[in-house]
Amino acid sequence: MIERKSSALFPALCAVALAVLSAGCATTQTSVKAPLAPMPEAVTSFGAATAGDWLYVFGGHKGERHEYSIAMVRGSFYRLNLNEGAKWETLPSATPGQGQPLVAHRGVVYRTGGMAARNQPDEKQDLYSMAIVQRFDPHVGRWEDMPALPEIRSSHDAVVLGDKLYVAGGWQLAGGTNNPVWPDHALVLDLANPDKGWVRFPQPFQRRALALAAIGTRIYCIGGMDSDNKTTLAVEVYDTATGQWSKGPELPSGQFKGFACSAIAQDGRIYANMFQGDLLRLSKDEKSWEVVGQLEYPRMAHRLVTAGRNQLIALGGEDGEDKRPELELLTPSAKPLPASSAQQASTKNAHE
Secondary structure (H helix, E strand, O other): OHHHHHHHHHHHHHHHHHHHHHHHOOOOOOOOOOOOOOOOOOOEOOEEEEEOOEEEEEEEEOOOOOOOOHHHEEEEEEEEEOOOOOOEEEEOOOOOOEOOOEEEEOOEEEEEOOEEEOOOOOOOOOEEEEOOEEEEEOOOOEEEEOOOOOOOEEEEEEEEEOOEEEEEEEEEOEEOOOOOEOOOEEEEEEOOOHHHOOEEEEOOOOEEOOEEEEEOOEEEEEOOEEOOOOEOOOEEEEEOOOOEEEEOOOOOOOOOOOOOOEEEEEOOEEEEEOOOOEEEEEOOOOOOEEEEEEOOOOOEOOEEEEEOOOEEEEEOOEOOOOEOOOEEEEOOOOOOEOOOHHHHHHHHHHHO
């Protein structure tokens, strides 16, 4: 009799367990439906991240390329509910900045560093990097200060792995772009014990306008521009378990190479996008890049973020002439696709 009762209860227990698991995932979309409302402000070099059902966007540059002033660097903060997608909500603004990433961890959004301008439009440009680090908890509803970076830094990127926030790349500006300082170290902050402060560790490159994404114990530092002002396809990989750096597979050739690209991890895979427009995915053996989609509006100085379990969103940035406020909803192909004609032409030219 006892065995028969246990057998009868088993399907019911499974149903309860499934319901509990489903409830635990209720804040993460399984899919997002287009169209999504365009960004409230058309900007480049901004921060963006998804947390649960929400897409958060902060700061950025709204002026013409290389034209900087107090008014052109934004401190606006918005979020969009991806289940609805029709209307952006205005959140509390903060110290303006561009070239600063936004990351999310356990429902809280973090910003690190960034660049701002002190000059008016008719004055000589006075640009400076910042050491500011802040967090925004939606349940609190305001920005809160975190331990500042050890030095000023902008045009870098950041990623969260476990409970640790990593920052790599970037440069330090103190008045302009003529004599920048290029950091030779990356940084990590334990978000579970932030009062311990930031810890430096060696970084075997000097690049800015790069992208970071992480899978397993590995952080991929992708593309960017080096200290000789040369764009690059280079990829470096930092293993947080061993503390060792290694070379990753170079990005495919394309216009501007890997400058101002964007990357994100989803479901154990890394995705990246450069100006030539192909949506790239790191192969399972992590030795090459494969094409799994194509943007309608190729762009740079934009952001690539997750949307649910199997979709991505490309937003913001510029197409070389105009800013692109549109949000493009992308569903990566399960199997690799042929490279775009732009990438094929660039690869052909590179070998001629």
